[in-house]
Amino acid sequence: xxDSESKNKKDKKSIWYTILHIQNLNExxxxxxxxxxxxxxxxxxxxxxxIFFVIAYIGGIGRVSNIILSSNxxxxxxxxxxxxxxxxxxxxxxxxxxKVVGIEVPKKKSMAIYLSLYSMDLTPGKLGRVLAAYxxxxxxxxxxxxxxxxxxxxxxxDFIGVGILAIFTALYFNKFVVEVLAIDILLxxxxxxxxxxxxxxxxxxxxxxxxxxxxxxxxxxxxxxxQSILNTPKTYILSVLVSVPAAFLNAxxxxxxxxxxxxxxxxxxxETVFIxxxxxxxxxxxxxxxxxxxxxxxxxxxxxxxxxxxxNISSAVTIMFRFATLWFGVIIGGIFLVYTFRYWTNKDxxxxxxxxxxxxxxxxxxxxxxx
Numbered sequence: 001x002x003d004s005e006s007k008n009k010k011d012k013k014s015i016w017y018t019i020l021h022i023q024n025l026n027e028x029x030x031x032x033x034x035x036x037x038x039x040x041x042x043x044x045x046x047x048x049x050x051i052f053f054v055i056a057y058i059g060g061i062g063r064v065s066n067i068i069l070s071s072n073x074x075x076x077x078x079x080x081x082x083x084x085x086x087x088x089x090x091x092x093x094x095x096x097x098x099k100v101v102g103i104e105v106p107k108k109k110s111m112a113i114y115l116s117l118y119s120m121d122l123t124p125g126k127l128g129r130v131l132a133a134y135x136x137x138x139x140x141x142x143x144x145x146x147x148x149x150x151x152x153x154x155x156x157x158d159f160i161g162v163g164i165l166a167i168f169t170a171l172y173f174n175k176f177v178v179e180v181l182a183i184d185i186l187l188x189x190x191x192x193x194x195x196x197x198x199x200x201x202x203x204x205x206x207x208x209x210x211x212x213x214x215x216x217x218x219x220x221x222x223x224x225x226x227q228s229i230l231n232t233p234k235t236y237i238l239s240v241l242v243s244v245p246a247a248f249l250n251a252x253x254x255x256x257x258x259x260x261x262x263x264x265x266x267x268x269x270x271e272t273v274f275i276x277x278x279x280x281x282x283x284x285x286x287x288x289x290x291x292x293x294x295x296x297x298x299x300x301x302x303x304x305x306x307x308x309x310x311x312n313i314s315s316a317v318t319i320m321f322r323f324a325t326l327w328f329g330v331i332i333g334g335i336f337l338v339y340t341f342r343y344w345t346n347k348d349x350x351x352x353x354x355x356x357x358x359x360x361x362x363x364x365x366x367x368x369x370x371x
Contacts, residue, residue, distance in 0.1 A: 025134050025144075027344045034337070037120060037128040040289060041330065044122030047292050048327070052319050055300060059315030067261050067316035075260040079253035079324040086249035087115065087332070093157060093242045097150040100235060101226055103142050109343065112336050113139075117154070119333030121326065122290045126155050135340050149227040153239070156191050159284070161243025163187070165251065166281050169274035176278055183285045195227060250325060251276035254299075257320040258307075265307060275302040276321070290326055 025033070056064040094114045098105055105113070113132050120128030133147040163184045170180040193199040255272040279298035283291025296318055303314035 025137075030131075030134055030138075030344055031341075033134075034131065037123055037131070040123045040128065041119070041334075044290050044292060044330075048290070048322075051293055051296050052322075055296060055315045055318055058300070059310075059312035063312040064316045064319070067313060068320060070262075071260040071316075071320065072262065073260075075256055076320065076324070079256035079260070079321070080328055082249045082252040082256060083325055083328055084332070086246040087118070087329070089242055089246045089249065090114075090154070090158065093239050094150070094154055096235070096238060097153055097230060098136075100232075101146060101150060101229055103136065103140055103147065103150075105136060105139060109139055109340075112339050113343075115336040116333050116340050117151075118329035119337040121329055121333070122292075124289050125287070129155065131337070135343055138343050143222065145222040146226045148223060149230055152191075152194050152227070153230050153235075156195065157236075157239035157243045158247070159187060159191075160240060161245075161247035162250075162277050162280050162284075164240065164244055165247050165273055166277035169270060169277060172270065173274055175274070180278060180281060183281045187281075187284055195231065247277065248273060253324045254317070254321045257317050257324060258303075260320070261313065261316060263307075263309075263313075265309075267307070271306055275299065275306060278302065296322060 091111060091114050095107075095110060098110065113135050116135070117129045117132050120126060120131060123129075129151050130148060133144050133151050136142065136147050137144045166180050167177075167184060170177045251273040252269070254276045255267060255269050258267045258272065276299075279295045279302060280291060282298045283293075283295030286294045288294060299318040299321065300311070300314045303309060303317055304311060307314075
């Protein structure tokens, strides 16, 4: 009997249990899932620290530290402001996706849930962002499989914004054109299955794995029914119009980081956009969470080559830029992830239920008086 209970507890802690019970995630299951995903964030923090140390060592730890510590704080703050502005612009498409799918979330809650996404940027493929779908499910009672396509579209269109800027700037400088184009195409391929129901139906026909079919027979059709609502020209056009400026603002953080270290040379904005977006793509193709290592190394190399700067300067700027983008996002996301825990507590659910009951009673009374 005890062995059976122990096995059930173990099964409930497995990732497969979470997937198969995607519609029935309770507070304990959710918090346990968050805890498991935070291991990736912790591992990413350690890996990122080691990468920063190696970069600083290559550039000379003392000199790199002096450059960072003597930088213009006011100009460096603009890097964070640019990144945060990009997040707020991206919220426009997030809010639009919710409306298209027919999910109503109060703006304050929607913004908090959206910003919490960035806490999961160090999970493989940003898959940890699916936490947002569970939280929206908790708030709206809509099925998770109806919400997940919104998360998928948000990740995909973010990539599209970076990819478009990377290819246009590569063409402008006539550098890495073939490489950037090839990476863009390769990174598009996985999304063909996630966004296109034809590939899904094809996979269902050829795959015989029982557990795989069980999962997709339960949730696949509903997922793609919701996804098909988002697959319209209008949605993609709006997504591009939002994602490209947002990606530009993210790249602008590199420009402000360069300005902050008191460089005497001219820094063209378009070159910083090329460096930031190309480095991001080079990191994406590896599939490493947070593009750790590859993007950092690419930044050091490209900053040194294009601006003819010493390694100590390019190393310092790389560390500053990555902190203003990747780690700033993870920190902001973490704060809002903790904030959204209130949507999972029984106290909050009871409070919302009472508020809804009071409002319903109030509306009922008002209707009677109107008569």
